[in-house]
Amino acid sequence: MTSFEVDPKLYSPLADSQLNVELDTGDMILNIGPQHPATHGTLRLVVRLDGERVIKADPVIGYMHRGYEKLTEYRTYPQITTLVNRIDWLSSFANEVPFIGAAEKLMNIEATPRALYIRTILTEMARISTFLLFLGEMGLQVGAITPAFFGFRDREYTLNLIESATGGRFHPNYNRIGGLKEDLPWGWVAECRNTMKKMLDSCDEFEDLVMGNPIFQARTRGIGIIPAELGASYGVSGSNLRASGVDWDLRRDGEPLLPYNEIEWKTFTHQDGDSFARYWVRLQETRESARMILQLLEQLPAGPIMAKVPRIIKVPEGEIYVNAENPLGEMGYYIISKGATGPFRVKIRTASFSNVSILPWLLQGIYVPDVITVLASLYFILGDIDR
Amino acid sequence: MPSFGDSVKGMSKGLGVTLKTMLKPAVTVHYPHEKEEVTPRARGVIALKEENCTVCMLCARSCPDWCIYIEGHKEKRPARREGGRERTVSVLDRFDIDYALCMYCGICVEVCPFDALHWSPEYEYSEFSIASLLHDKEKLGEWEATVPEAEPLELGAEVKKAKK
Numbered sequence: 001m002t003s004f005e006v007d008p009k010l011y012s013p014l015a016d017s018q019l020n021v022e023l024d025t026g027d028m029i030l031n032i033g034p035q036h037p038a039t040h041g042t043l044r045l046v047v048r049l050d051g052e053r054v055i056k057a058d059p060v061i062g063y064m065h066r067g068y069e070k071l072t073e074y075r076t077y078p079q080i081t082t083l084v085n086r087i088d089w090l091s092s093f094a095n096e097v098p099f100i101g102a103a104e105k106l107m108n109i110e111a112t113p114r115a116l117y118i119r120t121i122l123t124e125m126a127r128i129s130t131f132l133l134f135l136g137e138m139g140l141q142v143g144a145i146t147p148a149f150f151g152f153r154d155r156e157y158t159l160n161l162i163e164s165a166t167g168g169r170f171h172p173n174y175n176r177i178g179g180l181k182e183d184l185p186w187g188w189v190a191e192c193r194n195t196m197k198k199m200l201d202s203c204d205e206f207e208d209l210v211m212g213n214p215i216f217q218a219r220t221r222g223i224g225i226i227p228a229e230l231g232a233s234y235g236v237s238g239s240n241l242r243a244s245g246v247d248w249d250l251r252r253d254g255e256p257l258l259p260y261n262e263i264e265w266k267t268f269t270h271q272d273g274d275s276f277a278r279y280w281v282r283l284q285e286t287r288e289s290a291r292m293i294l295q296l297l298e299q300l301p302a303g304p305i306m307a308k309v310p311r312i313i314k315v316p317e318g319e320i321y322v323n324a325e326n327p328l329g330e331m332g333y334y335i336i337s338k339g340a341t342g343p344f345r346v347k348i349r350t351a352s353f354s355n356v357s358i359l360p361w362l363l364q365g366i367y368v369p370d371v372i373t374v375l376a377s378l379y380f381i382l383g384d385i386d387r
Numbered sequence: 388m389p390s391f392g393d394s395v396k397g398m399s400k401g402l403g404v405t406l407k408t409m410l411k412p413a414v415t416v417h418y419p420h421e422k423e424e425v426t427p428r429a430r431g432v433i434a435l436k437e438e439n440c441t442v443c444m445l446c447a448r449s450c451p452d453w454c455i456y457i458e459g460h461k462e463k464r465p466a467r468r469e470g471g472r473e474r475t476v477s478v479l480d481r482f483d484i485d486y487a488l489c490m491y492c493g494i495c496v497e498v499c500p501f502d503a504l505h506w507s508p509e510y511e512y513s514e515f516s517i518a519s520l521l522h523d524k525e526k527l528g529e530w531e532a533t534v535p536e537a538e539p540l541e542l543g544a545e546v547k548k549a550k551k
Contacts, residue, residue, distance in 0.1 A: 075451055078449070079449070079451035079492075079494060082490060082492035082494065083451060114543065146405060150408075153414055160426070163428070164426040165428070166428070167426075167428040167430040167506065168430050168491065171490075171491070171492075173493060181493075181497065183541060184541040185426075185428065185539075185541060186538060186541055187541070189541060189542070205404050208401060208404045209400075209404045210401070212400050212401060213401050214394035214397045214398060217397075300543060301543070302542070302543030303543070
């Protein structure tokens with residue numbers, strides 16, 4: 001604040017008069033800064049507090065902007081597939097799928113059935129691995145350390161499977177236009193079955209350990225309620241919207257990219273819309289993903305892994321928007337191609353950007369510890385917001 | 388707040404989980420002393436087989452980070468048969484991969500038409516200075532010894548017949 005430097009010799013009569021200055025003593029501005037363990041990355045929240053209650057909150061994003069859309073202007077499709085893995089780095093396989101799907105649609109190429117099935121299996125595995133991390137770290141944000149260890153430990157089994165098929169634990173870079181890079185190694189299907197049974201057991205553990213815990217329930221029930229219409233109008237998608245009661249899942253309701261209609265599965269909705277509901281929905285979805293993978297493994301067709309594609313891939317002119325159900329929500333790619341080996345312009349619609357846009361409304365009137373609970377339950381990844 | 392009876396039940400279920408986990412053996416791998424087995428497909432480091440390389444520059448061109456530095460020159464070799472023409476052969480002078488930039492995407496390995504680049508699951512090559520992460524031709528050749536054999540594929544995969 002500015003200080004008024006008053007020279008006592010010149011202005012002594014004024015020195016003891018009362019200056020009518022309005023001092024803002026009521027509110028405090030707290031900067032939950034970009035470097036903070038609870039903000040999932042470099043998110044900055046400038047909150048105006050009255051005591052411990054939030055009056056107004058402003059998220060400031062952009063600290064992790066890496067210029068993806070500019071990068072894609074100068075790279076070819078296989079190179080962009082590599083880069084795109086890193087947008088939502090916890091479920092990296094799921095980021096490649098809509099991009100490759102859009103390029104394949106523009107080229108009018110259909111991936112082989114085996115490749116589509118393996119893509120679905122790996123997408124669901126990415127979903128399981130990122131949700132297990134969520135189940136662990138939401139307990140951590142609320143104050144329990146044990147769930148974090150359980151989450152990371154159980155996640156390792158899935159990551160090892162992804163590594164044995166694709167070569168990379170976090171960044172598989174496995175999708176290619178027309179199919180996948182190479183086929184699965186020997187014994188993968190049997191290993192996958194065992195791992196999925198372990199995942200189902202670990203979901204039961206999380207239910208006993210975290211969801212039934214009365215402290216967790218007291219911290220999360222009734223906190224951060226998103227009404228269904230408001231959430232939909234802000235663009236909130238994925239499990240956040242399903243926890244508010246809206247039964248919208250792009251795997252079933254969107255354009256068919258992957259063979260989800262060939263297996264039996266269901267979506268889960270919860271009526272409350274609070275943080276507990278979001279945790280509950282994601283736990284059920286983890287279980288459902290494990291069951292889906294078991295069904296997909298039974299029905300895995302034999303055959304080639306790559307359709308016939310020309311050696312140098314040039315995508316014909318056109319533009320297309322393809323969206324898919326990423327674990328975080330709806331992710332879409334709008335590709336404009338002018339017939340070259342790389343796209344002309346790619347616009348990436350990410351789920352976390354819209355999920356975070358509801359924060360100024362959602363954080364009004366709640367206490368500071370509940371801010372952390374709400375941030376944890378919305379489950380955004382900064383790489384997904386900022387790209 | 389849940390009722391007292393529900394609270395006790397909830398807490399005791401959670402404590403039961405931790406008790407069961409405490410009685411099971413720990414899954415931690417004490418890293419420098421014990422090492423986990425890495426799958427053969429793991430992308431650890433790229434190895435170069437120099438005799439296959441024809442300096443076509445496809446790998447350097449397709450790298451998203453431009454981390455491969457290649458220099459080569461053309462040499463003349465004597466004709467293979469009597470009365471034949473002299474052959475020109477590309478010789479590799481410099482082939483460096485800068486692992487400080489490398490994204491481990493594998494596009495160079497995939498794109499090489501002469502099978503000169505291979506993946507190896509070695510991952511313990513960290514250095515104290517970033518400049519030593521630039522592996523030159525000789526070092527890349529040393530990694531060739533760690534490249535695993537091609538493993539069999541899963542049931543149902545297409546078996547490519549070798550061209551006669």
